[in-house]
Amino acid sequence: MPIFDLDNDLLFEICSNLAIADILSLRQTCSFLRDTTKAKSIWVQKLRNLSNAYPANRSPTELSSHDVECMARRIFKLAFKIGRGEMGNLGFSGVLLPHSITWLRLVDARWLFVAFSDESASKLALWDLRWMSEGHPGPIADASLPGRVQTGQVEAQDDGVVIALALDTMEPCLLIINLQPTHDQDDNEYAFHQLARIEGSAHILMLCGQFVGCAILHERNVLHLISWRDGRILELPSPPGDLETPERRSVPHLMAICKETLVVIRFKGIEIYRVSGTSVIFSRCVPTPIIHEVVVRPFATGNGVLRLLLFTPAGLETLELDDCLLGSPETASGRTNLICSIPPDTHVSAGPSLFPWFRLVCGAAGDQCLWVETVEASEPGHDGVSNNPAYIVILRLDRPELSDATPIRLPLQGDLAFSALPRLDFDDTFGVVVMGNCFGEMAMYDLDAGSDTCFHLARDITWRPAAELPRLAPTSTNLPIPPIIGPRRGMSPSEAATATVTWSRDDLNLNNCWSTAWEEDYHYRGKPDRWHGVPCDLAWRLTHVYSIPGTVIPQAFFSPEYDNDDRPGWQPVIFRVGTNYFYKDEHNEFWLWSPHGSGGAGEKLPRPRLTALTEHNAYRRALQRDHLTRNRWLEMIGRGGDVDWDRLLRRNY
Template identity: 30%
Template sequence: MPAPATDIQSLSGDLLLLVFHELSVADVLCVRRVCRNFAATTRAKVLWMNLLSAVGSSEENVLPTCMKAPNLLDATALEALVVRVLRLARRWRNNDLFPVQVWRLNLCQSITWLRLVAGSWLFVASSDNYVSKITCWDMTLLFQNHMEPIAEAYLPGQVKTAQLEVQDSGIVIALGLGPSSPSVHIITLVQHLGTHHFAQLYRLEGSSHVLILQGDFIGCAVRCNTLIPHIINWKTQTTYDLPSPSGVDEPHFRNTPHSLILWNEFIVVVRHDTLHFYSQPTSAGPPVYTKFVKTIEIWELVVLDSRPSEPLRLLVISSIGVGIITIESDVLFNDDAYTHISVATTPKQWPWYRLTANGSGKRALWVSAEHAMRNTGKVEHPQLVYAAVFSRAPESETPLIQWMNDFPEDPALWAFPTIDFDEALGYTVVGNCFGELAIYDPIESDPSLCCRLTPDFSVHHQSLPQLLPVTPITLDFNLAPRRPMGQTISDRSLTSHWTQDDLALNPRFWCRDMLCDMYWDWDMWQGNLGDTAWLLSHAFGFPLLPIPQAHAYDDEADMPYVLVRSGERHLLLTHYRNPIQSFPLPLPRPLHSRLAERHQYLRPTAYTEILVQRSMFAADHRTSCRNRWREQQERGGRPHKNLLDTQTITQKYCIDI
C-alpha cells in the first residue's frame, strides 16, 4: 500500500526550512502570499542567508563588495537585498536600465566629487570660490522623501581630488584640497549624541592631488609644489617618494600618473602608456624601482577590486575604446604577464568619458557624447552607457545599454558631470557644475522592503576625533581676477604674484602685462571647472597652479602664446586644441619653441568635456530658454563665470550675467 500523504503543515520549522531551501526566491515569495501559516518561516533569517549565498554564486548577479558579514543584517534587509539583486539582473538581461524612480536635489555650489556607499550613504563635495563643504545623505531616509542631509561640514579649501574606502573602523575619506593651500584631510562619518557628524582623523599639509586611499596608505602626486608621486602612512606619518628610475628629471615622469596602486608586494604607478613597479616599503628601506610594463595608451582608469595573489585588473578608456588590462601575479619574472581585453569599441575619436565602476567591476558606466558631437543641426544630449565587464574575452560583442537623462528637471549631463554607479544595487548618481544632483533607480522598490542593506558604518567605537566645523569657512581664494563683463580690470592686486620670474624675455615679442587689451583670457587661471588651469591638470597632467608670466602674439597662428610657470617647469600654450610645450628651469636664452618639449594630451577626453559643455550650454538656452548658471545663482550660489561661453552666450543669446 502507498504511504499516507504527509500534511506539509505538520512538518517542523527546521524541515520546512529544508524544503524552502530548494525553492527559488519567486516561489518562496509566492508561498508567503498564498499560505498565511508559512509566512513566518518564509521570513526566517537563516533562509534568506542561504538564498543570498545561492544568488551570489551566479555569474550574472553581483553582490555588494562591502558584504563581508551579511549575518549582521536582519531577515528583512537580507530579503530586500536578494530581491533587488535578482530584479536588477533581470533588467540587465532585458537591456533596459531606464530609471523608474528619481530623486532630485539642487545645491548652491558646483559638485566636484560624489560617492555612493553600499546603497546606504551618498557623499557629495561641492564648492565655489567662496565656500566648500562635504555633505552626507542617508539614502534610506532620502527614498522616503526626507531630503535633508544627515551630516554637513565646511572645509578650508576646494575638493579637487578625493578617495573613499570602507574600512574596519568605518568610512574613511581622503580629500585633496587646493589650490590656494594644498593639503590632504582624512575624515570619517561618526555618530555623536544621536546625530551624525564629520570628524577629522588626520591632516597632511603640503601634499595634494590624492590618487589612492588603501588601508593606512594615501597616494598623492604633489608635494611642496613639486610633481613627485609619493605614498604616506597616515597613521605612522611616514612618507615615501616614488622617483623616476634614474632619480633625475625624465620626460616620461613630468606629469601626474593616473593612479598609484598597492598590489601584492608592489606599488604600481599607472602612467599614460606604462605601468611602473616599485617594491613596498619595509623596515629595511624605502620603495625600490623594480620594473615597467608597456601598455596601450590609457586615457581614463578605474582600478578594480582584487584579492591578494589575484591578477591586477584595470578598467580603462583608450583610443581603442573601453577595455580591461590584466597584470598577472608573476609580472616580475614574466614579460607576457600583460593582457588587454576589449569591452566596447569607441565609434569615433574621444566621444566617451567619465568612466565609472566600483566594487568588483563586473558592470561599468560612462558618458557618450557621440551624438552630441555630430554636426546634424539637431540638439543631441550626451547619454549614459552601461556595459557588463568580463575578465575573459566575451564570445560575442558586449551589448551596450544606453539612456538619456534629458528631462528638463534632470542634471545636465553635459555640464562637467560627476557620476557614481552602484553595480550591485543599480543606483546611479549624477551631479554637475551647476549643483544639480539626481539619484536614478531602475528597480521599483517594495515599500515594505525599504531598509538599510548594509551595517551602519558610521558607528565610532573609539574616542571621538575632532569634529569638522558646521559653520561656513570663507575661502581665501584670490588666484586670478574675475572678469567684469565689458570692462577692463582696474584692481591689479590679484595678479601681484604673476610675472615675477626673471626670464629676460625679448620685449619686441613678449608682453609682461597680462591684463592688457591684447590678452583676454586673464580670468581663466583659477583652476575652476573648464578653465585653462583645469585643462592643464586634467588633459596634460600638470595639476600645480599655473602662474602666468608673459604673452606674445603669433601672426601666423592667429592666436597668442602664453608662458606660465607650473612648479619647476615653464609651459608654453597656444590654444587648448593644441599640444603644449614646456621648458626646464632656468629657461634657455633666447627663448624659442624649438627648444621646448612637446606634451600631447594624456587625457584627451577632457577636451571632449569642454567642447560638449560649451556647445550644449548655448543649445540648452536656444531650445528651452534655460540659463542653468542663473538658476544656480538664484538658489544662493555664486557660480564661476568661466562656466559660460561668455562671448557666444552674452552676445548671441543676450544673456545678462
C-alpha cells in the same frame, strides 16, 4: 509520495533549485510550504548562486532571514533587468545645491559624500539616501572647508569611514576626515572631524588603509605615500629615465596596492613597486596600450588579483594583474581584453573629438560599470544641436563569454545636465547611481524602484574614538581671495596691474618679442586667457586633458608688435606650474618650455586623458543647447551661489 511526507532537508533542496519567481509563487499557493520558502538557508544559497553574490561588507550569515531574502530578490531582479536591457521603473530623487559639485562618493549604496564650492565657499556634506528617497533633501552632516576640493578618496575601514581630500588652498594640503555621531542639540545627527592635516601634498591617487597616495609634493611631480596616522612620507624612487620623459611629466591616472605591491598606472604603461616596511622599491615597468581612463574593478572574494578597467583608443578593455604579472620580471607586457569597442564611424554629439565616452565608473561589486556617452542618439535639431548631447550607459561585466558587448542606456528621469562636468558613483549590488555636476544639480537614481532598496543593510560608518578630535565647523566661512585673478575685459591699467600682481615674477631672460606688460597692452586685456581653473578654461584643460594640475602663473605673452602672421588664436603665453615651465601657442596647444639655453618651446605635451576633451566639448554643447531657454548658472545664483560671470560666459575656446 505526498508532499506532506517529505522531510525538511528534501523540501529545502527542492526550493533551493527553484527560480526565485517560482519560490514566491509556491509561497502564495501552498500554505504548507510557506515557512519553508522563508528559510534563511534557501535565500543564502540563492545569493551564492548569483554572480555578484553579496556585498563584501555584509555576510548573509549575519543578517536575518527577511533581510537575506530582500537582498536576493533585489539583486536577482536587477541582474534580470540589465541582462535583458529593460531598464524601466527607475526611481529618482534630486537636490539642487547653490555651489558646483567637484567631488562625490557613495558608500554602501546609502551614504553619499559630496564636496561643493564656488568663488567664496567650500563645503563637505553627507546625505543619507534613505532619507533623500523619502523626500528629505537636506544633508545629515556638513562642514566648511578651507579650500576647494580638487581630488579625494573614501574608504570604509574597520574604525569607520575615512575621507581624504586634496584642497586648493594658498598652500596645498590634505585633510583626513572621519564621521562621528554628535552628542549635543545640533540640527545634524552626525559631524565631520579632522583626523590629520598634511601640508605640501596634492592630487590624491589612492587611499588604502593608513596610506594616501599622492602625485605632487611641494609643487613637484613626486609620487609618494603618506601614512596619515603618523605623517610619515615615503617617496617613490624614479623609474629608469627619471621623470623627464613625456609620459611621466603628467600625473598618473591611478595608484593601487595589491598585497605588498604598489601599482602606478600612467597613460602609457604601468610601474610596479614593492612596499616593504619603511621603504618603496622600484621593480619594473609593464607596457600597455594608451590609457585614457582607468578604474579598479573590485573582487568580492579578495583573492589578491588586481583587475583594471581601461578606456583605450579601441574602447573599453580589461587588464588583470595577477601574481605572475606583478612578480615575474620575465613577463613582458600586460595583455588587455577588449570587451566593448567604439562603434565605427561614430558621430560624437559633443563636437570634434577622438573619443565618445568619459567618466568611467565601476560598481562596488565589480560586476557592472557605467560611463557618460556622447554618441548621437538621433538626428540633430534644426540648429544642429543634439537634444541629448550626453547620457549614461551601463554594462554588465560578470559574463564569462563577454566580448564586444553593447552597453545599455539608462532612461534617467529629471532634467539634469549629464554633460556639465559630471561626477558619478555607482553601487552595482543594489543598483544605485548618484550624479552631481558643476551646476549644483545632484540626483540619486534607483535602478529598480519596484523592490526594496535595502538601505537598512548599510554599515554604521561612524567613528567612536577614545580621544576627542577637532570638529570641522559646519558654518560657512569665506574662502580667501585667490592670489591670481587675471585681467578682464574693461579693466583699467591700474586694475589689471592689481589683478596680475603675482605674474611675471620669475625674472626670465626673454627677448624683445615677449611682453610682461599685462596692464598696458590692450591686445591681451581685450581677449585675456583664462587661468583660474573654472569649467573648461585653459587651466582646467591643462589639469584634466594634459594631467598637469596646479596653479598657473603666467610669465609673459607674445607681443603683437612682432606677430606678422595671420594667427587664428590668441597670443602665445609662457607660464609656470609648480617648478616646470610651459608654453601655450596660438592654437591653445601646450608645449614644454625651458628657461635655459635658447629659451624656446620644447616638445609638445601629450594629452593623457583625451576623454576630458570630450567632456569639455560636451559641456560647451550643453550651454549651446540651453542658451535660448535657460541659464543653469543663473539658476545656481538664484539658489545662493557665487558665480564669476566674466570667467564663465565671456570665453571663446
